[in-house]
Amino acid sequence: xxxxxxxxAGVTGxxxxxxxxxLKNRNFPISEIRMLASARSAGKKQEFMGKTYTIEExxxxxxxxxxxxxxxxxxxxxxxxxxxxxxxxxxxxDNSSAYRMDPTCPLVxxxxxxxxxxxxxxxxxxxxxxxIIMNVPVWPLHxxxxxxxxxxxxxxxxxxxxxxAMAELEQQAADWVDKxxxxxxxxxxxxxxxxxSHNSAIDPETLYNEEETKMIKETKxxxxxxxxxxxxTCVRVPVLRAHCESVNLTFKQPxxxxxxxxxxxxxxxxxxxxxxxxxxxxxxxxASDKDDVxxxxxxxxxxxxxxxxxxxxxxxxQILKGAALNAVQVAELLLTKE
Amino acid sequence: xxxxxxxxAGVTGxxxxxxxxxLKNRNFPISEIRMLASARSAGKKQEFMGKTYTIEExxxxxxxxxxxxxxxxxxxxxxxxxxxxxxxxxxxxDNSSAYRMDPTCPLVxxxxxxxxxxxxxxxxxxxxxxxIIMNVPVWPLHxxxxxxxxxxxxxxxxxxxxxxAMAELEQQAADWVDKxxxxxxxxxxxxxxxxxSHNSAIDPETLYNEEETKMIKETKxxxxxxxxxxxxTCVRVPVLRAHCESVNLTFKQPxxxxxxxxxxxxxxxxxxxxxxxxxxxxxxxxASDKDDVxxxxxxxxxxxxxxxxxxxxxxxxQILKGAALNAVQVAELLLTKE
Numbered sequence: 206x207x208x209x210x211x212x213x214a215g216v217t218g219x220x221x222x223x224x225x226x227x228l229k230n231r232n233f234p235i236s237e238i239r240m241l242a243s244a245r246s247a248g249k250k251q252e253f254m255g256k257t258y259t260i261e262e263x264x265x266x267x268x269x270x271x272x273x274x275x276x277x278x279x280x281x282x283x284x285x286x287x288x289x290x291x292x293x294x295x296x297x298x299d300n301s302s303a304y305r306m307d308p309t310c311p312l313v314x315x316x317x318x319x320x321x322x323x324x325x326x327x328x329x330x331x332x333x334x335x336x337i338i339m340n341v342p343v344w345p346l347h348x349x350x351x352x353x354x355x356x357x358x359x360x361x362x363x364x365x366x367x368x369x370a371m372a373e374l375e376q377q378a379a380d381w382v383d384k385x386x387x388x389x390x391x392x393x394x395x396x397x398x399x400x401x402s403h404n405s406a407i408d409p410e411t412l413y414n415e416e417e418t419k420m421i422k423e424t425k426x427x428x429x430x431x432x433x434x435x436x437x438t439c440v441r442v443p444v445l446r447a448h449c450e451s452v453n454l455t456f457k458q459p460x461x462x463x464x465x466x467x468x469x470x471x472x473x474x475x476x477x478x479x480x481x482x483x484x485x486x487x488x489x490x491x492a493s494d495k496d497d498v499x500x501x502x503x504x505x506x507x508x509x510x511x512x513x514x515x516x517x518x519x520x521x522x523q524i525l526k527g528a529a530l531n532a533v534q535v536a537e538l539l540l541t542k543e
Numbered sequence: 544x545x546x547x548x549x550x551x552a553g554v555t556g557x558x559x560x561x562x563x564x565x566l567k568n569r570n571f572p573i574s575e576i577r578m579l580a581s582a583r584s585a586g587k588k589q590e591f592m593g594k595t596y597t598i599e600e601x602x603x604x605x606x607x608x609x610x611x612x613x614x615x616x617x618x619x620x621x622x623x624x625x626x627x628x629x630x631x632x633x634x635x636x637d638n639s640s641a642y643r644m645d646p647t648c649p650l651v652x653x654x655x656x657x658x659x660x661x662x663x664x665x666x667x668x669x670x671x672x673x674x675i676i677m678n679v680p681v682w683p684l685h686x687x688x689x690x691x692x693x694x695x696x697x698x699x700x701x702x703x704x705x706x707x708a709m710a711e712l713e714q715q716a717a718d719w720v721d722k723x724x725x726x727x728x729x730x731x732x733x734x735x736x737x738x739x740s741h742n743s744a745i746d747p748e749t750l751y752n753e754e755e756t757k758m759i760k761e762t763k764x765x766x767x768x769x770x771x772x773x774x775x776t777c778v779r780v781p782v783l784r785a786h787c788e789s790v791n792l793t794f795k796q797p798x799x800x801x802x803x804x805x806x807x808x809x810x811x812x813x814x815x816x817x818x819x820x821x822x823x824x825x826x827x828x829x830a831s832d833k834d835d836v837x838x839x840x841x842x843x844x845x846x847x848x849x850x851x852x853x854x855x856x857x858x859x860x861q862i863l864k865g866a867a868l869n870a871v872q873v874a875e876l877l878l879t880k881e
Contacts (some may be wrong), residue, residue, distance in 0.1 A: 398782050437695075445736050
C-alpha cells in the first residue's frame with residue numbers, strides 16, 4: 206500500500222490531536238505529515254510517533270504533494286482552504302459542516318455508506334458527531350427491519366464545543382469547590398451541575414437548532430433515504446467527551462428486543478452493554494476513549510401498537526467516533542481504492 | 544379556617560426540610576407541628592418559624608390528635624406508620640411509592656386532578672417527581688387537544704436520591720479537583736462528568752426500570768385515562784435539584800406551537816421560557832427553588848405527519864413541585880373541604 210502524504214488542518218484542536226492518535230493507533234501508512242493550523246499556532250511544536258514537527262500556518266500553498274488532507278478547522282477557514290487542497294491534488298476529509306449537505310460531496314459513516322466515499326470529487330464530509338453516533342447502531346436495524354421514525358434526545362458532552370469548553374467545565378468544578386464566581390467565557394452560563402439546550406443557532410422558522418437539524422438532514426443523506434422520519438432534541442450536559450442519546454424507534458414491521466440484540470451483536474462499530482441485573486448500561490465514562498458506539502436499555506416500547514416500537518440508549522466518544530476516528534476510517538477507505 | 548395539627552414524618556430528609564419551607568412560605572394554618580423521624584434522629588433540634596422543636600422518634604402513637612400527616616419516609620416505614628396515622632384520625636399525604644397504585648388511594652397533582660384528593664380514605668399519594676413535573680404542562684394540552692402518546696427522556700437530578708446523593712455529587716467535584724479517588728458510597732460509580740440510567744430496579748419482563756414504570760402507570764391514573772400511551776427513558780445526570788425532560792407529544796388532532804403556547808400561557812403551575820433569539824430555555828439552575836414547571840423549545844415535530852406532533856423541553860424543581868410543594872398543595876385541598 207502506497208504510503209500517503211497527510212496534512213492535518215487544525216492540528217492544535219481537540220479533534221486535531223485525536224486525529225494524530227488515530228493515525229498512529231491504526232498504523233495509517235504515512236510517508237510525510239504536515240501539521241497545519243492558524244497563524245496563532247504557527248511555530249509551535251507537535252510530537253508525532255517520536256518525531257517533533259513545527260506547526261505551519263495553513264495557506265493555499267500548504268497542500269502541494271499532499272494525498273489526504275484531514276480538516277478540522279472552522280467553517281470559514283475550511284471554505285477558504287479545502288478547495289486549494291483539492292486543487293493541489295489532495296482528497297479532503299472535512300470535519301466541519303461546510304460541505305455536508307453539498308450534493309457533490311459524499312457524507313460518510315464507513316459502517317453505513319462506505320461506497321459513497323469513493324464517489325467523491327475531492328471533498329468528503331465527516332458528519333456531525335451526534336449523527337454519526339446515532340447512525341452506527343440505527344443503520345443495521347434500518348437495513349434489517351426498516352426504520353420509519355426516530356425520536357432522539359441527546360446528552361452531549363463539552364468536547365463538541367472544543368478543548369476550551371472542556372477546560373471551562375473542569376474550571377467551573379474548581380470554581381464551585383472554591384466558592385468562586387464560575388468562569389463563563391465559552392458558554393456564558395453555569396455548566397457544572399446544570400444542562401442547557403444545545404448552544405447552536407435556532408432556525409426562526411422550524412425552531413429547531415442547528416445541531417438538531419443536522420441530525421435530521423444528515424441522517425437522510427447518509428442513509429440515502431429521504432423518507433425516514435427523524436426528530437431530535439439536542440441538549441448539552443456537564444460531561445467531558447462522550448455523547449449519549451435516548452433513541453425511540455418506530456419500525457415498519459413488528460420487531461422484538463431479541464431481534465434488535467441479534468442484529469446489533471453482529472453490527473460493525475457497535476458494542477452492547479445491557480446488564481439489567483447490575484444496572485449497567487452505556488455511560489459517558491465507559492464510552493470515553495473507546496472506538497465503538499455502546500448500546501443498551503434495548504426494550505419494547507409499550508406506547509406503540511403492534512410491537513413496532515423499540516427504545517434504546519447509546520453512548521459514543523464524541524472526539525473519536527464522533528469526529529477523528531470516523532475521519533481516519535474514511536481516509537482508510539480511500540486507500541482501498543488504490 | 545381551622546388551624547391544623549400537622550405531623551412531618553421524615554423531617555430530616557431533603558423533602559422533609561422542604562416541606563417545612565413550603566408550609567412556612569405558603570402560610571399553612573398550623574396550630575401545632577410534630578417533627579417525626581427515625582430513632583437515629585430523635586432528640587435532634589429542628590427550627591421552624593422562630594421556634595425550636597425536638598425531633599421525636601416516629602411510633603404508632605405519634606399521630607394522636609394530628610389532622611394532617613405529611614409523610615416523606617422510606618417505603619417500609621410508610622407501610623408501618625401511615626395506617627396508624629389514619630387510625631388516629633389523620634389524613635396522610637404520602638411521598639413514597641407505597642400507596643400510589645393502590646386503587647383505594649387517590650394519586651394527586653392539584654393542577655390536574657384536585658377533586659380526586661377529596662375522595663380519599665385517609666391516604667392520598669403524592670406522585671413520583673418526574674411524573675408530576677411532566678403532568679403539570681401535559682395535562683392542559685391533553686384537555687385542550689387530546690394527547691395520544693408521550694415519548695419522554697429525563698435528565699434527573701441527584702436530589703431524587705436524597706440529600707446524601709446531592710452531597711456525594713458535590714464531594715465528587717471536590718475529589719476530581721483534588722485528583723483524589725471519587726467518593727462512591729451512594730451510587731457506586733462516577734457521577735461527576737458522567738450520567739447513567741436511573742438507579743432503580745429493572746423489571747426483568749418489560750426491561751423498564753421502576754422510575755420509567757412509575758411515569759407510565761402514574762400518568763394514566765392521574766389523568767384517569769388508561770388509553771394514553773406513554774414511554775419513558777429515565778437518566779440520572781450530574782445536576783443537583785431540578786429535573787429536565789425532553790417530551791415528544793402526539794396529539795389526536797393537528798396542533799400548532801402557537802396553540803400549545805396559548806394553552807400553556809394560562810396553565811396553572813406553568814411558566815414558559817422559550818427565547819430562541821437568546822438561546823434561553825428551561826435549565827435546572829433556572830428551575831431550582833422555583834414553584835413552577837418551566838416549558839420551552841416548543842416546536843412542531845416534522846417527523847409526525849399531519850401536524851399532530853409537538854416537541855418541548857421542561858424543567859422543574861425535584862424537591863419542590865416534584866415532592867414537597869405538591870404534597871403541601873394537596874394538604875391545602877383538604878382545607879377547602881372543611
